[in-house]
Amino acid sequence: MTEQRSGLSRRSFLATGGAIGGAALAGCLTGGGGSGGEETVTLGIIEDRSGNFALNGTPKYNASMLAIEELNEEGGILGNEIETFAPDPQSDNQRYQQLTRQAINEENVDALWAGYSSATRETIRPIIDQNEQLYFYTTQYEGGVCDSYTFCMGATARQQLGSVLPYMVENFGSDIYTIAADYNFGQLSADWVRVLADENDANVIGEEFIPLSVTDFGSTINNIQEADPDFVMALLVGANHTSFWNQRTSAGLDVPMGTSTVMAQGYQHKRLDPPAMANVYGGFNYMEEIPTDRNQEFVERYYEKFPDAAYINEEAVNNYFSIKMYARAAEAVGSTNQADIIEELETGMDVSAPEGDISLQGPVHHMTHNMRVFRCDENHNITVEDEQLIPEQFLSETVGCNLRENEETTQYVPADYYEEADATQE
Amino acid sequence: MGLGDTFDRLRRPFEGPNTLGNSRAFWVGFLVVLAGLVGYPIGFGSYAASSAALYLLYAILALSLTVIWGYTGILSFGQVVFFGVAGYSFALISMNLESALATTLALPVAVGLATLAALVLGYFMFYGEVRDVYVTILTLVVALVLNTFMAQTAGSEWTVGSVALGGFNGIPAIPSLTFGVGEAAVTLDGSAFYWFTLAALVASYLGLRALVNGRFGYTMVATREDEDRTEMLGYDVRRVKLLVFALGGALAGLSGVLYATWGNYISPSVFGITFASIPVVWVAVGGRRSLLGAIVATVVIEWFRQQLSATGSQYALIIVGVVLLAAILFVPEGVVPRLDAALTDVRDRFATNADTPEGTPE
Amino acid sequence: MNALNLVFQFADNFAFVVLAAVGLAVIFGMMGVINLGHGEFIMIGAYGTTLSANAGAPLPVAMAVGVLVTAVMGFVLERTIIHRLYDRLFDSMVATWALGLILTQGMRILFGNSIPQVSTPLGNIAYGEFSYSTYRVLLLPVALLVLGGLYVVFTRTEFGIRARATIQDPDTARALGVDTDRMYTATFVIGSALAGLTGALYAPTLTVVPGMGSSFLVEAFVAVVVGGPSVLLGTTLSGGLLGTIDAVFTNLFGTFYGQIAMLLTAIVVIRVLSNGLTGLVESVRNRVEGE
Structure with a gap:
């Protein structure tokens, strides 16, 4: 369970596969002597299934449920079945505030996934920060959020x-x-x-x-x-x-x-x-059209669970891999203690996601993503034109945000730097 | 007997034909419920109290509409305009000046600005002979103008002082309600905020009861019943409507400030058509000529909507719609007046030694 | 700025304002009911059209289905709910608002967050470096046809005369043997059908989703209130005024200013002319006739 604080040694985890990782982690667990097996694990999944953002939120909800089901089939987190608090915020930011408070204060969620739009994120972030709640925001977004409790899993602008x-x-x-x-x-x-x-x-x-x-x-x-x-x-x-x-x-x-x-x-x-x-x-x-075997297997599993689903969007996959990533971090720490898990995540992590092999940039709480250029042709077929790993650069290089060193809850904007x-x- | 007399004397200014609950039994019940509400945070903790505070502050918004619509006959869709103006004003003042004193003063100033906005809009409408349903649509359009305008203030050119209006995203990190100067300031969070909101609601309720049962209240009701006749009797109907509208603006403004400090956040969605419709729903369901009805309906409807949303059911919005529809169709006078009538009925039938209700509810 | 651009944009905006408002205007002007679910009625028309087109119906047939579905829905709702609320104007607003909520979420549950969309027919008109969608431009004559058709129905037919009599004085109309209940039902069905037609016409050029109704509401309400009490004249005039203002301001300053200018116009018109544009026309007419 020893974790090197240098950040140079990154753990490698398989977020999509799991058998090998799971076995290794089981060893970790006993070694760590954590209190696993007693406590329950509750994840808050607050995604829109009605209202204006339902189109985007429903796949996020689905993919989260898929990730949780797969984890539970492999024995849950720390030997506990994962429970969920999954209300429908109805694309209403006021309701997001109420539900976020409820998730934290009443349901005691161990980690929270919530919201599609930046407006929603900014509405609930003060509540998240005040309660020091571990929060994953998974939408592709404008970038620049440097927040000790928020992990931005989507690609930035x-x-x-x-x-x-x-x-x-x-x-x-x-x-x-x-x-x-x-x-x-x-x-x-x-x-x-x-x-x-x-x-x-x-x-x-x-x-x-x-x-x-x-x-x-x-x-x-x-x-x-x-x-x-x-x-x-x-x-x-x-x-x-x-x-x-x-x-x-x-x-x-x-x-x-x-x-x-x-x-x-x-x-x-x-x-x-x-x-x-x-x-x-x-x-x-x-x-969802990415032609790799790994992705196509993932797509198959998704539609097997949700035969009537419309599409797997970018955000859905970000929910999926980040829930798996959270589970690995909890296993590594040996508890669901949020501060410990944040510290663990801040050391960085390699993640095998449906999009490819990517990694968490610990100090800035963002992902290095496997970015592709997709082309849509006149028959609406999707082809991949270009592919490269692109890290988050604005916070890590331009701003110099380092959440391992400093506690922060700021959103930086490009106008101040360019x-x-x-x-x-x- | 002496205690009873004092009690009766105290309640007299709040009673009359324009409100429900003109009996000793009502006031005893009122005090019991109030005691329960005051004790709520002690029993259920600060989180429960802060959740409930939202419903209470919404109830003040509902009261602002009741006094305008129920008592004066003007249906305004624009209560959210004053609600939002006050919320935004509070944010801009307190965040620009960043001191406890400024935050303290921001509350009355923001309410004042909302009142001023109501005076301007009211003057514009009532002295321009805008009447009936056109007032309704005009107020709705004003809300939509603000919604459209505020939603596009995302650019860096839209800052007031040091505070960005933030466009569609709104303004986050608004300070909580604060009273005092410098070190001696008290910030109201959790239970304290709940008690303050409860006090504001009770004060608004009692104040409005006194108002509508007083001379001015009779003029309001006369205006509602027949504008032309009231005018012929020598009343300046336009002035009456303007004053009531301004009072409604002030109450909506108070509610708006409480809202902005409750979630430390405000956004243009407060001017949107959904939020603009909600107060009308509360008041119509509760009984638009009943102050108590507005409060009860607001708290119950909002609590119900929140519970449904928390279940995550896709039928939540459908259930809300069906319940509203049923309430409108089957309880046209409003749920609370209906309950009151039923209670009176029961009491009349079974009470042998009833304390005579001097003002029978309408 | 190209003059043809402006002309086409005006045509587009005029049609949008008129078509968005006309169903609402008929129901409000003739019956005094403010239908807050108006946008959802439009949405139902669009769904009817798109779903039938996806099932293989040619677009004009699909549109007819869209109109029919909305009219039938209007009939059922009028008989079950709306007719109980005729003397309760404000309650009817709450009821129709609730109906809108139910319709939006109901469609989401039935058909999902989105359905496959139909593409816009008829190609484009090219002129120099510019081009404009033919279909969008053609919506102008369609809007004019709708207005003309309504004019004929309400002024030249037996039904129209009875309907107007019912609106002006229900008691006298009833005494003269007019079945006022049937008139109200018929008017509501016509208003619903018009909303359905708007949905059908815009289905191939807007995004058909459960929440689409709200994008019509602002223009619809503004047009009705600017137009004033006379439904047909009012809707035509406000379509003209608002369409022009939107096109000019959008061209000069951008889409946002187009919208804001339109809304501000509405406020000014209501303040200056308490009976809307119709009131202005009538007072001018009276003055001319008086001389």
């Missing part, structure tokens, strides 16, 4: 855009037009597009922020045509914005489009009639 934007510049040219959802996430993502454009010798020739309530894209399409870019970065979010794809196809707008927010989250390529998503390129850590990200300076 810099990782997502950092995989697809250079590919687009290389293949289509250097003039970029950005359309982004007009809220925190969209604004920060657009900032990252500017930073990455600068790093790749491209330029943003137009930028448009679209309120989340907008469903009519006639003028936006005209604006793009007028600017005549080499490609569009479409950072659209939510059901209303999904209308863009049918409308741009119908209007005959056939510029290639890059994205970090479409297909892998809301599986538009499955829902819309071809060729609405033709020539859309996404930078994601996961789509001139080109600061829209007010132009």
Whole structure:
């Protein structure tokens, strides 16, 4: 059970397989003399299954249940069957606050997975921090959260855009037009597009922020045509914005489009009639179409448990591997003591996830993800165009966040570190 | 007998034909329930108290609508406007000035701003001859304007002082309710916040009872029943409506400040159509001409919605919808007035030595 | 800025405002019921259309199914619930709000979070460097046809005259032998069918999900209140005014300003003209006739 605090030696765990790891850990357990076997393990899974975010939240809920079922079949955590507290927050942030408090104070959850949107995360993070609750946020997001109790399992905007934007510049040219959802996430993502454009010798020739309530894209399409870019970065979010794809196809707008927010989250390529998503390129850590054997086995297991499920989105897989990762950490520590588990996770961990072999960057609580560029063709078939491991860089290199050394609950933004990200300076 | 007389004298200002519960029995029951509510945190702990505080602060929002809609006949969908204005104001003031004194003063200032907003909007409507259902839709549109506007304030240019409005994400880390100066300040969390909210609710309730059973209350009810006739009798109906609207704005503002400090958070969703509809639901179900009805319905409905959500059932929202529908169809006058009528009925039938209710409930 | 862009965007916006509002306007203007579930009625129309199209029906047939389904639903709801609430305006708002809740979540349970979408037919109109979806532009004449059809129904048919008589003075109408109950039912069914038609028309160009109704609500309410008491004239005029303002401001300053300008216009119109645009037209007409 000795854990080297150097952080250089990382434990290697198999999150998807498990027999070997499980046996080894059983040894650990007896050696550690933990109190396992007596205490119960409760995981809080607060994901939307109704309301606006149900489309994104339901796969997250499903994948969590799959991970927990698989763990329980292998004997649970520390020999205990895992129990869950899994309410439906109905896409309502007020309710998220109430349920988070209930999870912590009444249900005494040992770890919490909750929320799709950044707004939700920011709503409940003060409650998480106040109660020093171990929390996993699994959505791909704008990045920059450096929080002692929060582990961000999704890829950040810099990782997502950092995989697809250079590919687009290389293949289509250097003039970029950005359309982004007009809220925190969209604004920060657009900032990252500017930073990455600068790093790749491209330029943003137009930028448009679209309120989340907008469903009519006639003028936006005209604006793009007028600017005549080499490609569009479409950072659209939510059901209303999904209308863009049918409308741009119908209007005959056939510029290639890059994205970090479409297909892998809301599986538009499955829902819309071809060729609405033709020539859309996404930078994601996961789509269920990844052709590796490991992933296809995972996909099979998922649909075996949920035959009527619609899709496995990026966030669902992040829930899945992080629940497995948590279980390994708890076994390693020999208890469900949250402070100990956080300390354990902060030493880093190699994880074998459906997307590939990835690793936890302990000091910043983020993942090095196996990022791929996915292309959707006119028949809505998905192909992988490019693949590389991309670590979280903003916190670890630019900001210098180190949660092993310092306690923090801050969210950093690119505008404070990059001139080109600061829209007010132009 | 002496004690009873004092008791009767004390309750007189709060009684009249415009409210339910004009008997000694009612007030004894009221005090018993109140004692129970005060003791709740002691029995169930600080977490339970802080959960319950949310329902109590919502009840103040419900009261703000009851006085406007139930007693004066103006259905406002805009109570959430004043609720949100006060919440945002409190956040901006307390977070910019960052001192205990500023946070203390932020409460009255935020409530004042909400009142001012209600005065401006009320003047605009009532002195512009906007009437009936058009008031309803106009207030709804104002809420939606604020919803749309606040949702797009994510950019760095949208900061007030040092505080970013935050757009759709809202403003996190709003300070808790604080009273005092510097070191001598007290911050209200958990049980203390619950007691403060309970006190504010009881004060609002009793204050409104006194108001609606007083001279001004009769003018309000007259305005509701027949605006033109009231005007002919020499009352300035527009002024009456404006004053009531401002009072409603102040109460909604108080509720909004409590809300922002309860979760240390506020976002544009408080101006959204869902949240704007909820107070109307509480008041309609509880009985819109009953202050007590609004409070009871708010607490019960919100508690019920939370329990359903916690079960994780996909039928939760359907059950909420069906229950509301049933309440509207089968208990049109509101659940609490219906219960009151039933109780009175029972009492009249069986009581041989009943204390005569001097003001029979409507 | 290209002039044709502006024209097409105006056509698009005008159609959206009119179609979003017309079902609500008929039910509100004729019956005084504010249908807070209006958006969900539209959603039902869109679901009916998309599901039938997915089952193999040609798009026009699928749209007819969408309209029919919504009309039938309107009939059932009117007979079971709404007709109990005619003299209780505000209660009907709560009831329809609850209905909206039930419909949204009910569709989610029945058909999941999303259903396969239909693509937009008819291609595009290209002009220079620009192009616009033909289908979206054609929604303008469709909206005008709907308004024209309603005009004929309510002014030129026996039914329309009876319906209007019922609205203006139910007691007298009843005394004259009009079955007012049937008139209310018929009006509600027409309003529902119009909401269904809106859903059917937008099914191929918007995202059909259980929560889609809310994206129509703002425009619908704003249009009704700006229009004023006369349903047809009011909806047409507010469609024109709001469509123009939205197109111009969106073009000049961006989508957000288009929305805000529209909402502010609504507030100003209500303040200045307590009877909406219809009231303005009538007072101008009276003045002209008076001279």
